[in-house]
Amino acid sequence: MRLRQGGPADAPALLETFDATVAWLAAHGRSGQWGDRPWSRDPARVALVEDLAAEGLWVAESGDGAAGFLKLSARAPAHVPPAAEPELYVRLLLVPRGHAGRNTGGRMLAFARRRAREHGAGLVRVDCWVGGDGALVRYYEGRGFTPVQRFTAGGGEYQLFELRV
Template sequence: MRIRTGGPGSDTVLLALLDGAVAWLAAQGRTDQWGPTPWSRRPGAAERAARVTAENLVLIAEPEPGAGTAPGPGPTGAPLGICVLADRAPDHLPPAGEPELFVRWLVTDPAHRGAGVGAALVSEARRRARGRGIGLLRVDCYAGGGGRLVAQYERLGFTRTAAFTEDRPTGPWPGQLLELRTG
């Protein structure tokens, strides 16, 4: 795979990958994280995706040109994953107290689960942070579901820093803040 820089116009990639992740989670009965509704059909989602991909650093994992993709249901050459990196955490989280890149979205195509797409995107995010003289990557994620997503970030090298709970219309949403030193 290769990783390219995205930007404005990458919102369609973000929404397609989010829709695939929601469908995959829902098929397993795991709707507590994002619910069963595809992201692209949520009010304001298209505008939010356009804004975050225009305002932040976007990394897109794709198959090498001419290589196609690993076996799976996705179309040949379709993006394998996306990582959207901001210069700071969302306002509801504690500030880092130092320069950081914050992972706003890290989404991979479920058809390529276990193929190292997320690891490749995190590795590139670390490289980009170091190139900017930034020593810290942070991410927040869903902490429910037996902590599976938290464990996945830990396998990628992140360590837990602070647990939190968000009040959402569907009820309390448990979250976990994690960090990764880039050096």
């Protein structure tokens, strides 16, 4: 696996990954995270994906194409309380189901930690949906993130995590 800087040309693959992930989540009773309809059928979500790609993101690649997507930001999104110190915020971590279980997400989070250190940030933060069976919460805890605050946004409940670097 290698990471490369992505851009607008990656929007179709990112949208396809969202669609496949939404279908998988819905099939497993987790539609509360991102809904149960393909994002490609929702103009607002298509625009969101296009914006994510245009702003720049990291794309993990393997021999058979995109293995994951990572969006990092120097500050938290508006729905999250700001950090009191320099941080790197994981805005998106998305791994296609075909690459699940290969530690792709873990390697991308390790990359985020390295980027934070390189940019003088001592903190990496991320938030995730807490519904379903709690798998996302356990995922981030298993990668060393500490839960610091729960909050509600857009009708859902989320957990904010932080990791010191």
